[in-house]
Amino acid sequence: MKKSGYVVVALVAVLSLGGLGLGSYSWSVWHVRRWSGRRDLNFVTCNHCHLVSIEKMPWAKQRPHHPAAAGMAVSPDGKKVYIALDDVDQVVETDVISRKVVRRLTVEGAPFGLALDSHGERLYVACRDGDRVVAVSTREFKVEESIGVGEAPVAIAFCHTKAGDRLVVANSISDNISVLAPAPLKELARPQAGREPYSVSAAPDGSVAFVANRLAVPQNYLAVPNSELTLLDPARGRVLARKSLQSAHLAEGVAAVPGRSWSITPLVKVRNLVPITQVANGWVMSSGLAISDYQGNIRQMPLDEAQDYFADPSGIAVDATGKRAYVASGGADVVSVLDLDRLAAWLAQADEAAQREAIDDLSLSAEYVLARLPTGRNPRHVALSPDGRTLFVAERLQDTVLVVDTTTLKPMGRIVLGDGGLTDPIRRGERVFTLAARTFQHQFSCRSCHPDGHVDGLSYDFDGDGIGDNMLDNRSLQGVAGTEPFKWIGKNPTLAVQCGPRFARVLMRTDPIPPDELKDLTVFLNSLPPPRWERKHNRPLTPAQERGRQVFFATMTPAGKPIPRERQCHVCHRPPLYTNRLLSAVGTKGPRDTTDMFDTPHLLGVAHTAPYLHDGRAKTLEELWTIYQTNDLHGVSSYMNKHQLNDLVEYLKTL
């Protein structure tokens, strides 16, 4: 062929391809606009609406499981310690002297909290994913009976009351407390707690049980958040008092103090309403302790130091004399040792004003913190031998339990439960997630705002977009895989960007997370399933939920009027992740917002992520349409009666 022929062929080919490309582009734009109903959209990749399946999600795939230690219980003779291993569905009995596992028991449903009866003959296990409490004979080390309780029980305490023995169980997702008779197991009462009851401890005389609640109940998103310390009469199963932990939350542990009529609750003093212009001096958050008497009079004291923080305090144990307490800080890999005599002495000499302001004086902890014991990765739970001489610290993310001699405060060794899982990038990523060392003065970890990768229920003001502007509701990371872009304005295309250098500048105020750790972190985040996925997925719907599903997928009103495509719920909140990952204007721009276009959040687990909307102004799902709906821009709801709205909410709760 002549040279000119080749040119012609090439030209024809180029023009053909160009035409094909242009045609494809034009068709895809038409396709997106037609099926979304939105004229403002241009080219959008296919996988916003297609090619997405649950099976492809990282969290839906098999992953390695690790013998990570959760709750522990020490036998009355101090010779054995029982350890719950929630990720492998086991409870193990270990010998304190040899520090070896001597017996294993399979307990399905993620055993998480443990309690022994007075004689050490029965071990009670709170199974977080099984929604039940199991009673194990310690002699035969087998399950004797079980009982259903509320949703996601994570903590359990045994106590002896005037009315008989009781078990008090914190049901963290149903926000209530199960009070049980222990033998045979029988639920006597189920009073309401605060939001996410997470830890229980009973006074030695059984007159009161303290339940620490992790989160604050949503109120006005500009209100100071207060989580709750619930005081309960375990004999009758009645709430005695609900006391506020002022401007504090993430209360994940509580211990009654023998001989003092106290309880102590580690907490995080959060300052979310203050624009995050800096991090120093506890600007964003600091760790502290709530000391409550039996009537619920609370004083808050700092756990942190002025230039050093001990992030994510959770487990606490107090010795039988009431003189020493041990508080695990999972983000700092430290157990703080407290001298309660000195703490009491300071409180006795301080007037009311000094006590009120104590929590903000980070120099105070030197008065009563005896020592800071370094531990392995992510200490969450602690337990003491009955004589107080041996402390057990669950080093959750290295599959060990540290054993400490409390007289010398020196480690004696470890109970090794597994290999630490460092060949697993998910495990490595979780270690990054829970490590406060990457933030300025170790003030907080990722987990500090996203406990268990979930929400803390608060709104924050990041100063980068203007002080006082664009308040942002904390979003859950559970089920976040495949839902990019990230941030409410959709600015960050991937998790790596979300958690990368920009995040370091805006929040961490230190060097960015190193690339290899960042990679592991994103693997971990992608591995988090939506809340309660296994309990919810593929369950049959009740009639109300099915009616709600029809409302959600409706293309016209019951009167036959078509609903504009762009306002049909399922178009923006497209299954299976219930997001099309596009920005939309739904009429929710506030007076201090600089945009009205917000990323469409995924709805998997939405029932557990209150409050709602980009700034957290909607306390409940109902309020999305009863108060914050504007001209049917957030779906067409003006035709709905209360039945239909209730049904829609019931359906959303199934996701």
Add this chain to the structure above:
Amino acid sequence: MGLSCFVVVSSPAWVRGVEAPVKDVPFPVIERFENFGEKDGIPSHKVHAVLKTSEGKLWIGTYDGLLVREAGKFRRFGPEDGLSHKLVLCLVEDPRTGDVWAGTMRGLNKVSGGKISKYTQTDSGLPNNVVYGVDIFDDTVWAATAAGTGALNLKTGAWKIYDHNNAQMHEPWCYAIKGAKDFIYIGVWGGGIIEHDPRKGTFKAYRDPDGDFHYDLIPDDGPINDITSWLTWEDGVLWQCTYFGMSRYDGKNWKTWVQDKTPLLSNFTQFVWSHKGIAWIGMDKGVSVTDANYWVNYLVGDKGDGLVEIHRPGQPIEKRTMSTALANCFVLGIYVDDDEAWFATSNGLSRGIFAPQPKRTTVAEAKQ
């Protein structure tokens, strides 16, 4: 100001002087009243509801807040404490947890451990903010509202609504609600009584067979009227208050009463409380107490004096005066136990102190 009560006294004349003990009436008779009002710290003269909990604490719902009596003093909860609205219409205690639930003009509230959490029609599945009646049955809180009955499952957090769309209701204006042994009874304004079986999901309506608004054409044939203003149930007996008389249903037979023709003090009945088979009925003219045979009526005379009528079957009416009287004759709420009776009135709170009851000797004791 409360309603003034004007009673025309006709012969036989009211007996003045030392009240002789009433020995033959088979239920407690009040010998005197203690009254509480603004001078005692109750912020409003109008008291809508009264309840004594299993722990002995007295709660009252007023026009201006929810109050609890502690160590002889009233402590108030208002909107500033989280109460959804200051006008409290109804109260009930959850017997298992001790929580007190209060219905108001703008939402339902739970008082637990000294803290109030509220449910409104905008932030929850409550059908309507005007909550006239509330009760607890199993694990569910039932609220009678101006737009249907709402049921909140305390374990699951799920709401259900029953109204004219899905239940046998003439209209959704629900004025009262009461959990019975196997049923929920809903008092519907203009709809009579709805009997709901929550386990089967069925409804049965009890309507006035006369179909006449003002008259009980045929007594004892069914509910006396469809305008149910309150109802209660105890041990198999359902009592219905209407604005046109009173009804009683024992599961088989109905019994109706109207003023003038029966000992019922007034047709305009507002509230009924049943304790050990005795109905205490509040209305615009005072209180009637009955076991369906004997009646004791408490009135307020034109001079504010206390008047008592004792109706014995087949005997003339005995009329007495009392040294004290109800705070007001318009009675909106009642609580009675073995020890005392409390009355929420349009002008204050009254406590009725029982006269000592004669010990009734059993046959076995007599033989001994």
